[in-house]
Amino acid sequence: MELILVDNAQKAAEFLAVHIRLNKDVPGWIRPLDKDIEAVFDPEKNKAFRHGECARWIMKDKQGNLTGRVAAFVNKKYTNKGDKVKVGGMGFFDCIDQQEAANLLFDTAKKWLQERGMEAMDGPINFGERNNWWGLLTEGYHEPLYGMNFNPPYYVRLFETYGFRLFFNQICYDMHIYGELADKFYTRHAAVSQDPDYSARHIRKNQLEKFAQDFSIIYNKAWAQHAGGKEMSKGQALSLFNQMKPLMDEKVAWFAYYKDEPIAMWLNLPDLNQYIKHMNGKMNLWGKLIFLWMKLTKQCHKIVGIIFGIVPEFQGKGVDAYIILEGAKVIQRKSMPYNQYEMQWIGDFNPRMLNVATSLGAEPSRILTTYRCMFDPNVPVERHPILK
Known part of the structure; x- marks a missing residue:
């Protein structure tokens, strides 16, 4: 496998193409708007560049076929309640069902983040606001909401085998109007x-x-x-x-x-x-x-x-x-x-909002998961603290 840094328009187009190639036959997948993904990596459109930086890569096999992608980012404004270490982010992950290939993508993001002083990485997350492209779909593989990540079920195994652990779950609820x-x-x-x-x-x-x-x-x-x-x-x-x-x-x-x-x-x-x-x-x-x-x-x-x-x-x-x-x-x-109402994700650390959802009579419709990987394997991942 070969990893290629995205540094021109052609490679940026291939970065979009990887997602299409690996997800087009997955039931429920909806192709995101190209412009929405491109905007994340455009310093003119994404304010996160004021406080951070990012890099992204595509992966190809020996025949030149697209087999994966990943992005890594550092954002000085990215913090979570209770954090004790410097945390970077990775996201926009796609990969064939092969652990060795996934490890190469994860290792590349990890190395880039370590070079910038990070001690852990959360993923898959967005380089920017949390309402878009946040979390790995782990339950509820049906049509995603706008701006929501979608992935095949085997991605869970790729993340967890590498060493990512649950940081918090993101629960969506739906109900009939x-x-x-x-x-x-x-x-x-x-x-x-x-x-x-x-x-x-x-x-x-x-x-x-x-x-x-x-x-x-x-x-x-x-x-x-x-x-x-x-x-x-x-x-x-x-x-x-x-x-x-x-x-x-x-x-x-x-x-x-x-x-x-x-x-x-x-x-x-x-x-x-x-x-x-x-x-x-x-x-x-x-x-x-x-x-x-x-x-x-x-x-x-x-x-x-x-x-x-x-x-x-x-x-x-x-x-x-x-x-x-x-x-x-x-x-x-x-x-x-x-006739249908679905709530954007609620963190499992927010019991007040979870109570609002359940008291409405809404039922969980899908779960996304924000994972964390500690770069020191001897340091355990601590769950996001419960909000009081």
């Missing part, structure tokens, strides 16, 4: 609704700046502590909203307020992969026409839970039931095209 919620939701919703200072409203595309401000306030209070202390500015939130705007359905993204101050958010989007699976990886003119036609004819029947958060001072007061039922009044209307 028209399913009945537990009685306690209605009881708590009724109690909160009696106070006229509470209100809920869905997002409006013509007021994105206002909702971006609300998003950043809630995120920084409820979530920044779980993202290595990384806060989000109003400008960053507005940029995120503008990216989502073409796909956004106003009626499935909700905010709750107390005396007009933002206290909770429940943001959902139509599953973009329901469109992408018809595009063969290309968001060209034909791909855009497919997207517009499917959107106009309401061909997407699945929405995805992107983020759910309540500011600490309003947690445990029934606000979760309030915002969910206020949103459900609209989302469950027969005029809406959706």
